[in-house]
Amino acid sequence: MMNTLKKLAAVISIAAVSAGVWANQTVTVGASATPHAVILEHIKPELAKQGIDLKIKIYSDYVQPNTQLVSKKLDANYFQYRPFLNDFNAKTKSNLVPVVPVHIEPFLLYSSKITNLKQLKDGATVAIPSDPVNGGRGLLLLAKLNLITLKPGFKQLALPTDKLLSVRDIASNPKKLKIKELDSAMLPRTLSQVDLAALNCNYVLEAKLDIKKSLYIESGQDGKNIWAEYLVVRPGDQKKPEIQKVAKALNSDSTRQFIKQHFKGEIYTAF
Known part of the structure; x- marks a missing residue:
């Protein structure tokens, strides 16, 4: 027992x-x-x-x-x-x-120098993320707004595995924009040094920027x-x-x- x-x-x-x-x-x-x-x-x-x-x-x-x-x-x-x-x-x-x-x-176009994309001058400096995915997303957004054109075959992603693009895939740049690739986390801090920046929303929130002042907002809500x-x-x-x-x-x-x-x-x- x-x-x-x-x-x-x-x-x-x-x-x-x-x-x-x-x-x-x-x-x-x-x-x-x-x-x-x-x-x-x-x-x-x-x-x-x-x-x-x-x-x-x-x-x-x-x-x-x-x-x-x-x-x-x-x-x-x-x-x-x-x-x-x-x-x-x-x-x-x-x-x-x-x-x-x-x-x-959302993915945003933001500026501390202009209040409308129509004010973007020839030769302006545009900053995009340096990593291939977010940088590619930034280029897709610039193309969507007719600021640049892309080589044939590049379009908005329909699948997560679709081919990503880089600055080498720009077909034409009529405004002769200077595309500057920077680390995503740095972009909000460089707004005073560039004319326009493509920003990931999480860094916009961290920097406490007013999203409503974005020049363009890509919602990312594609249903997929x-x-x-x-x-x-x-x-x-x-x-x-x-x-x-x-x-x-x-x-x-x-x-x-x-x-x-x-x-x-x-x-x-x-x-």
Whole structure:
């Protein structure tokens, strides 16, 4: 009987320890400061009720969140859309996978020197992101507004895997615009040095620029979620219960209402 009681006590002790570990399971997600980390902060209380301790690691660039996810310093990241993820996977031979789309950010043309695109002079300096995906998106926007034309075959992305373009794919530049490629995070700080800039919305929000003063807003709402920002993990991890809980919280009605109320139309839900 004594041995039985000891064994039972041992089982109960192990179960208690296991429950304690589960109750405090940590999931570390890399994210841009806003809106990504802000949205993650919103879901932390709900995840805590489910035994998930959500840790948010903020990055100011678009490189480290993926490289640190590959090296297992993160459990997931939330900062990118699929064309960017596809480009990273192809260049690094990685296989990171998207789990769920969460929100869509507009892509903006902004200036501190002019108030209308018609005021853009010949020879003006236009800054675009230096990475191939966001830089390509900037060029597509300039082409859409007839500021440049592109070589045949380049158009708005219909699939996340569509070919990206670069400045080498400009067919004509009638206004002789000087295209300057800069790191996305730097662009809001260089507005006084250029005539026009193509900006990612998250850096506009971080810099507290007035989105309503944008010269043009590309919403990114194409009905295909090509420009939706995704929760991303290593291959196979999308099936883990803790990742599924994070994904479900990010796609909840509560998160939908939070995005609408907190960001007041500056970004859009993608689910």
